[in-house]
Amino acid sequence: xxPVYILSSSAISPQHSFEPENFLHPVKSTDDxxxxxxxPDYRQFINPVAIRRMSRLIKMGIAAGMNALKLAGLxxxxxxxxxxxxxxxxxxxxxxxxxxxMNEEALNPTFFIQSTYNSVNGWIAVQSKCTSYNQxxxxxxxxxxxxxxxxxxxxxxxxxxxxALVGCFDELTDEYFIVKNKIGYWKKQLPQSRHxxxxxxxxxxxxxxxxxxxxxxxxxxxxxxxxxxxxxIQSPTSAEISANISxxxxxxxxxxxxxxxxxxxxxxxxxxxxxxxxxxxxxxPHTTIAAFKHLSGEYPTASGFALWLSAQLFSTQTIPEEIxxxxxxxxDIRKILIINHxxxxxASLMLLSN
Amino acid sequence: MEDLKLKLKQQIIESLNLQGMExxxxxxxxxxxxxxxxxDSIDSLELMVLxxxxxxxxxxxxxxxxxxxxxxxxxxxxxxxxxxx
Amino acid sequence: MADRIVVTSLGILSALGLGKEAHLHAxxxxxxxxxHPQFLKTFHAPDCLIGEVRMSDEELAISLNLPGGNNGYTxxxxxxxxxxxxxxxxxxxxxxxxxxxxxxxxxxxxxxxSVENMYFDFISNTPEGDFLKYIDTLDCAESTQNVAKYFGxxxxxxxxxxxxxxxxxxxxxxxxxxxxxxxxxAICGGCDAMSRFTVNGFLSLKNxxxxxxxxxxxxRMGLNLGEGAGYLMLERETDAKKRGAEILAYFTGYANTNxxxxxxxxxxxxxxxxxxxxxxxxxxxxxxxxIGYINAHGTATINNDAAEGKAIENLFGTQAPYFSSxxxxxxxxxxxxxxxxxxxxxxxxxxxxxxxxxxxxxxxxELQIKPAAQLISNVAVNHVLSNSxxxxxxxxxxxxxxx
Numbered sequence: 001x002x003p004v005y006i007l008s009s010s011a012i013s014p015q016h017s018f019e020p021e022n023f024l025h026p027v028k029s030t031d032d033x034x035x036x037x038x039x040p041d042y043r044q045f046i047n048p049v050a051i052r053r054m055s056r057l058i059k060m061g062i063a064a065g066m067n068a069l070k071l072a073g074l075x076x077x078x079x080x081x082x083x084x085x086x087x088x089x090x091x092x093x094x095x096x097x098x099x100x101x102m103n104e105e106a107l108n109p110t111f112f113i114q115s116t117y118n119s120v121n122g123w124i125a126v127q128s129k130c131t132s133y134n135q136x137x138x139x140x141x142x143x144x145x146x147x148x149x150x151x152x153x154x155x156x157x158x159x160x161x162x163x164a165l166v167g168c169f170d171e172l173t174d175e176y177f178i179v180k181n182k183i184g185y186w187k188k189q190l191p192q193s194r195h196x197x198x199x200x201x202x203x204x205x206x207x208x209x210x211x212x213x214x215x216x217x218x219x220x221x222x223x224x225x226x227x228x229x230x231x232x233i234q235s236p237t238s239a240e241i242s243a244n245i246s247x248x249x250x251x252x253x254x255x256x257x258x259x260x261x262x263x264x265x266x267x268x269x270x271x272x273x274x275x276x277x278x279x280x281x282x283x284x285p286h287t288t289i290a291a292f293k294h295l296s297g298e299y300p301t302a303s304g305f306a307l308w309l310s311a312q313l314f315s316t317q318t319i320p321e322e323i324x325x326x327x328x329x330x331x332d333i334r335k336i337l338i339i340n341h342x343x344x345x346x347a348s349l350m351l352l353s354n
Numbered sequence: 355m356e357d358l359k360l361k362l363k364q365q366i367i368e369s370l371n372l373q374g375m376e377x378x379x380x381x382x383x384x385x386x387x388x389x390x391x392x393x394d395s396i397d398s399l400e401l402m403v404l405x406x407x408x409x410x411x412x413x414x415x416x417x418x419x420x421x422x423x424x425x426x427x428x429x430x431x432x433x434x435x436x437x438x439x
Numbered sequence: 440m441a442d443r444i445v446v447t448s449l450g451i452l453s454a455l456g457l458g459k460e461a462h463l464h465a466x467x468x469x470x471x472x473x474x475h476p477q478f479l480k481t482f483h484a485p486d487c488l489i490g491e492v493r494m495s496d497e498e499l500a501i502s503l504n505l506p507g508g509n510n511g512y513t514x515x516x517x518x519x520x521x522x523x524x525x526x527x528x529x530x531x532x533x534x535x536x537x538x539x540x541x542x543x544x545x546x547x548x549x550x551x552x553s554v555e556n557m558y559f560d561f562i563s564n565t566p567e568g569d570f571l572k573y574i575d576t577l578d579c580a581e582s583t584q585n586v587a588k589y590f591g592x593x594x595x596x597x598x599x600x601x602x603x604x605x606x607x608x609x610x611x612x613x614x615x616x617x618x619x620x621x622x623x624x625a626i627c628g629g630c631d632a633m634s635r636f637t638v639n640g641f642l643s644l645k646n647x648x649x650x651x652x653x654x655x656x657x658x659r660m661g662l663n664l665g666e667g668a669g670y671l672m673l674e675r676e677t678d679a680k681k682r683g684a685e686i687l688a689y690f691t692g693y694a695n696t697n698x699x700x701x702x703x704x705x706x707x708x709x710x711x712x713x714x715x716x717x718x719x720x721x722x723x724x725x726x727x728x729x730i731g732y733i734n735a736h737g738t739a740t741i742n743n744d745a746a747e748g749k750a751i752e753n754l755f756g757t758q759a760p761y762f763s764s765x766x767x768x769x770x771x772x773x774x775x776x777x778x779x780x781x782x783x784x785x786x787x788x789x790x791x792x793x794x795x796x797x798x799x800x801x802x803x804x805e806l807q808i809k810p811a812a813q814l815i816s817n818v819a820v821n822h823v824l825s826n827s828x829x830x831x832x833x834x835x836x837x838x839x840x841x842x
Contacts, residue, residue, distance in 0.1 A: 112640035122831025
């Protein structure tokens, strides 16, 4: 399959990411293991009649999606494809608890409707009047990756220039934090989030949330960077991740020493650190290695934050100190490899160039 | 009746999250749907939940629902007629 | 010409039973599978009918050689395993050993059927208990992963969730992945188990009928929900022929479009449904008059049937092909509906039969067309159209053609 071109990107994250002027500054850090997003003014992006019933995640998703379109100078995409690991947890929790507490009577339909995984897509379609292809993947750590693959298929099928809006969204709730704490997702001793990676000698990580949207095209004009491909690896061993990196790069005719920046999903959990160590074993002094989950927290579609970050770095050509894990000799950012692992046994690779 | 209508307006504003609106902005006889407040079919379901939770009134028939929910006046009248003692 | 996509194996479980024989028996005799819920413990059991699979979780588990009790398997997964086991009976295992094979599943509420009974344990201070076995089962991919694990498969996996059109979308993705050479074959479909969450969700929308649903009837009062699972194996025609596999149908056309109108209601003039059916026919390179049978979405809600009926009339004219909704048999099986009804559509071609639209009595005022109320036999059905329309305006139409 031919690569696709990223025209624009927009992210709402626990860091300053939505407004371009204060890119990751100042870094936001918490000590309770929870990184919640910095809310922008949603009213600028959402129909005022509709916004009053919307929950947080729905607003986040629509705003980032509409902003990505705006940044690409588009009113209507040719497709809307999204991925979410959890959907609107707030709505699901609300409806479920009401249902139990009220013995299945007098329940609000709004919570039920918004707990449906494709409700963000439906709204973006309404707002952008996009009546064409619309798809939602709910597949844990592969939710965004499958959306990107679908978009790549779609843009390869197209005979003319097309633009797909692709995005991901996941939210953190206090209840979700409690639930997953019972199976050891989070660190027992919670560090300042920005120092997460210095605490990589214990199990567990910190929780996060966010949304990222991208406009992808089959034509290079006005593009920020190229997405060559996405590789998903189910239940990988260390050896399998390394082997997959080799074949993935070979497929795209790229040598490991040509990679300027590797953005890893290291999340400070000793259980998963060996996977990254194996993956990074053969990297060359040229390559800078970065990490991002101390900024975004861990969530099923956190790789969306890394992809958004990549798209920014191709433009700025400077790697912020805050994300550097190991500095390499490189001065330019021409090729980026994203290596991400998610707690539920999935790993993914993405290869980008400018 | 006037007290009921005022309370109803407050409940409508809260339940539908009509930000920036106050009870005095809603006319007793103004149409809640379509041209009036611009509410939609999901709002009408939410208003039925409001009636059920606060007044113990369950509307089963959608057509009857549309009539009852046409204005604050019609809602108040229906409540007075049907509210359980 | 590009290699055609064919269907070579099927697996299905619904309120009508397991597999082809049980389903054809019910579909041709007009035996509906609706009942007051026996296995789902809901307050609304006396006043709702659902298409419930006639086996308890325990019975399903035993039949699958799984331990009983809280075994960590949700009913959603158990239903999926049953349908998948049936599909795999006809498939050489060596075909599914590497990653040139995809499992594309679809689902609406994951393991909510289990989670809803233990959620307060989840969020309590209690650190341990049987509930821990289910703590990762809420999301839609739970059934996908557990099905692959149970059968020892390591395919490329994807899970789609677009409400009531989910598994129809899974079929489209499978076909596209094969066409582009991402994989050689794909097992596509969906599963959904009844949960109180879903029952109450639809009740909150006030579109659930107390009585057996009446699709395309003037006096329709809403839908009946259902549960089940359905899977189809897709591959290239040449690959199927090379290994001597029986070809059950050609998967010739599909379309996914969006209403861009409202979160739950379809565009009232049926413009969205029209566009989807039109594009699916275009993709299949077929004229409307070649379609022998339409398996309609036909939920029996006021809005859906009005929009879908108008769309059928606008596209096919007043001399529309035979059409029926089979939801009075199975209930609306949500994420499984697209694949279950795709299977019914394929059987309609194979058997030369149009399955009846049960409970139809009164012509809809706004339509001139009406559904096939009785079983029609000995008809040549060469091409079928199967519709699935979901919340979020997500519309899908599939076209299958006779071998």
